[in-house]
Amino acid sequence: xxxxxxxxxxxxxxxxxxxxxxxxxxxxxxxxxxxxxxxxxxxxxxxxxxxxxxxxxxxxxxxxxxxxxxxxxxxxxxxxxxxxxxxxxxxxxxxxxxxxxxxxxxxxxxxxxxxxxxxxxxxxxxxxxxxxxxxxxxxxxxxxxxxxxxxxxxxxxxxxxxxxxxxxxxxxxxxxxxxxxxxxxxxxxxxxxxxxxxxxx
Amino acid sequence: xxxxxxxxxxxxxxxxxxxxxxxxxxxxxxxxxxxxxxxxxxxxxxxxxxxxxxxxxxxxxxxxxxxxxxxxxxxxxxxxxxxxxxxxxxxxxxxxxxxxxxxxxxxxxxxxxxxxxxxxxxxxxxxxxxxxxxxxxxxxxxxxxxxxxxxxxxxxxxxxxxxxxxxxxxxxxxxxxxxxxxxxxxxxxxxxxxxxxxxxxxxxxxxxxxxxxxxxxxxxxxxxxxxxxxxxxxxxxxxxxxxxxxxxxxxxxxxxxxxxxxxxxxxxxxxxxxxxxxxxxxxxxxxxxxxxxxxxxxxxxxxxxxxxxxxxxxxxxxxxxxxxxxxxxxxxxxxxxxxxxxxxxxxxxxxxxxxxxxxxxxxxxxxxxxxxxxxxxxxxxxxxxxxxxxxxxxxxxxxxxxxxxxxxxxxxxxxxxxxxxxxxxxxxxxxxxxxxxxxxxxxxxxxxxxxxxxxxxxxxxxxxxxxxxxxxxxxxxxxxxxxxxxxxxxxxxxxxxxxxxxxxxxxxxxxxxxxxxxxxxxxxxxxxxxxxxxxxxxxxxxxxxxxxxxxxxxxxxxxxxxxxxxxxxxxxxxxxxxxxxxxxxxxxxxxxxxxxxxxxxxxxx
Numbered sequence: 167x168x169x170x171x172x173x174x175x176x177x178x179x180x181x182x183x184x185x186x187x188x189x190x191x192x193x194x195x196x197x198x199x200x201x202x203x204x205x206x207x208x209x210x211x212x213x214x215x216x217x218x219x220x221x222x223x224x225x226x227x228x229x230x231x232x233x234x235x236x237x238x239x240x241x242x243x244x245x246x247x248x249x250x251x252x253x254x255x256x257x258x259x260x261x262x263x264x265x266x267x268x269x270x271x272x273x274x275x276x277x278x279x280x281x282x283x284x285x286x287x288x289x290x291x292x293x294x295x296x297x298x299x300x301x302x303x304x305x306x307x308x309x310x311x312x313x314x315x316x317x318x319x320x321x322x323x324x325x326x327x328x329x330x331x332x333x334x335x336x337x338x339x340x341x342x343x344x345x346x347x348x349x350x351x352x353x354x355x356x357x358x359x360x361x362x363x364x365x366x367x
Numbered sequence: 368x369x370x371x372x373x374x375x376x377x378x379x380x381x382x383x384x385x386x387x388x389x390x391x392x393x394x395x396x397x398x399x400x401x402x403x404x405x406x407x408x409x410x411x412x413x414x415x416x417x418x419x420x421x422x423x424x425x426x427x428x429x430x431x432x433x434x435x436x437x438x439x440x441x442x443x444x445x446x447x448x449x450x451x452x453x454x455x456x457x458x459x460x461x462x463x464x465x466x467x468x469x470x471x472x473x474x475x476x477x478x479x480x481x482x483x484x485x486x487x488x489x490x491x492x493x494x495x496x497x498x499x500x501x502x503x504x505x506x507x508x509x510x511x512x513x514x515x516x517x518x519x520x521x522x523x524x525x526x527x528x529x530x531x532x533x534x535x536x537x538x539x540x541x542x543x544x545x546x547x548x549x550x551x552x553x554x555x556x557x558x559x560x561x562x563x564x565x566x567x568x569x570x571x572x573x574x575x576x577x578x579x580x581x582x583x584x585x586x587x588x589x590x591x592x593x594x595x596x597x598x599x600x601x602x603x604x605x606x607x608x609x610x611x612x613x614x615x616x617x618x619x620x621x622x623x624x625x626x627x628x629x630x631x632x633x634x635x636x637x638x639x640x641x642x643x644x645x646x647x648x649x650x651x652x653x654x655x656x657x658x659x660x661x662x663x664x665x666x667x668x669x670x671x672x673x674x675x676x677x678x679x680x681x682x683x684x685x686x687x688x689x690x691x692x693x694x695x696x697x698x699x700x701x702x703x704x705x706x707x708x709x710x711x712x713x714x715x716x717x718x719x720x721x722x723x724x725x726x727x728x729x730x731x732x733x734x735x736x737x738x739x740x741x742x743x744x745x746x747x748x749x750x751x752x753x754x755x756x757x758x759x760x761x762x763x764x765x766x767x768x769x770x771x772x773x774x775x776x777x778x779x780x781x782x783x784x785x786x787x788x789x790x791x792x793x794x795x796x797x798x799x800x801x802x803x804x805x806x807x808x809x810x811x812x813x814x815x816x817x818x819x820x821x822x823x824x825x826x827x828x829x830x831x832x833x834x835x836x837x838x839x840x841x842x843x844x845x846x847x848x849x850x851x852x853x854x855x856x857x858x859x860x861x862x863x864x865x866x867x868x869x870x871x872x873x874x875x876x877x878x879x880x881x882x883x884x885x886x887x888x889x890x891x892x893x894x895x896x897x898x899x900x901x902x903x904x905x906x907x908x909x910x911x912x913x914x915x916x917x918x919x920x921x922x923x924x925x926x927x928x929x930x931x932x933x934x935x936x937x938x939x940x941x942x943x944x945x946x947x948x949x950x951x952x953x954x955x956x957x958x959x960x961x962x963x964x965x966x967x968x969x970x971x972x
Binding site for chain 1: 370373374377415418419420421430431434435438439442443446489492500501502504505507508509537540541544545548549552553556557560561562563564565566567568569571572573574575576577578580582586588612614615616617618619621623625626627630641642643646647648649652653654655657658710711713714716718719720721722725726727728729730731732733734735736737738739740743744759760761762764765766767768858859860863883884885966969970
């Protein structure tokens, strides 16, 4: 017990000093610097046009319209978050399902069926894997170029526009690997849809 | 294929290139040498000692050092607990989140103080910004610093001859924080914000959805519903649904994330600002931020191997320990990579789903983000379970049986394949002591390590350190499996369900913190039982390590002769790996056979 009494005063002083340094000063310094240097990124990469916000470039949304590009599967969560007026807000999470389970097998079969029903011409083509799987966050804003290419004819037909136009838009919203090596090439689904709707150009 | 292999090589290569110079720098800092940052930081260091009236020459015995660690950690648990159960009444809570329940608050407090960062809560829905930065961020820093400090006490045990003192915990803590962790994380945090990680103090944003969706009053989505955008009326197959609610907006979480994400990665803490951790696009938005966050996981643990070699004036010893860890890590990455890229038959659907690598990552993408694909997800998963980090950028519960098995096994091996900052290496040194003892028995020589004789006292503590993790994991998961409410709350059934449970207790027992997240972790039983396990598996090894350090420091140094067993050659590396694998495998084989192995053999019918 004596030994505890011996170290206690220094422990308390040290604890306050560390809370000040690592909690308050560090966080404050990073926040101030971030707001000064990178205001767009630090505030959620929100897409704003003419004083209106059209979502975050980093957060995916659900789509079912044949004329929109579809993203990753989302496990929607409508109950956790509410707006100030009490109306429900949309969020999403991962499935946490085992990819070797029978439940998973059934669900993937349904997802394949849904994609094929929306685009009967593609009956013989295998569906790119990211269109029938949930992402890690449930909020994945991107899909692979293969998954985007798969949807071109459906979008073009639903909108009555040429496939070339859809392809051009997809190309504008495609990011390659970082430094040509890291990660995977991706297509940002929200940006594609905002361009299809004529909001972004 | 070619790119995937290139990515694996780049990640591992950069890690080694950065770890060696950092290892040397850490050694200089801890010896109090003048380094490049001393010009600016030496006055700060001296200022802290002056303000707090700390005598930096004071030497602590191993018991004083241990008491300092425990009292300091206890203050941490208390503060983080109080912050959570009172957060509704405090500032820094723009979301007006309610107070956290006592059992969850206790679990979270213990979890962050023990460097585990097990998360039974969802950050954006549960914790105020004040709790996150004044509570959790601080613990991310100091729990990591505590690990490094205890490691240095042990290193001094090897260096010192016939002495009592193991250094001064307050001085060690101060130096680690201001010379190593703060500068590293300030740079890291700015890179992360530049890449798109949020860093602000506003309340969450709401943004309009491109396509509003209709839900029932209980929150379930009405599939196939038509929404009239003008009137807001919902119809299904031509019929009006009056009870339907139209959701038009999306929730976008905000907060000071980047500053916390930086240290949770580099301090092997792993507790995400968001519930889904580094898979969340606002916590890890691009492959570049992913590279930085992923390298940070292993940077300090790998560097400390070299620090150890420099400090005991035997560079080869550091390299030998590094080699043993590195070989295990590469094997883990390899098995996981092949297994995840191969996917499962349930996913392939007899060829209806395309999992090739043409214009896409392919493989098992369930629970993985498009921007990371397979390669960046697998390397992260291997790093995070090797180091006791526990952050994830893909959902481990959705890994293939074999991939999930490797993640679990790495934690069960006692978190010594790099492991947590400091604690991974002192854990591995306990295994090294065990190895020289076993090797000594085989050839009939008195075991010695780095010129210090290993006697029954050291052996007892080393064995306890090595067995602490398996013991608490097996007892914990055994008891949990018998509590009726636990199996009922599992996210999957059968062998996978048991894997979820075993994973949970392995994760807290290894002070890792990652999860098979289908397991519902937020119940009083789980919160309390996992808290106790985290405490034992953190503080028993710290006590043991300091006891060994104290005993070694008091011994004389034995001269190296032709008869001394080498602890730097490849034979020793091989023996060390075997001892680690043997203890892990023997302890866990029966449990693993019921979980991931049963599931794996089930898939190859």
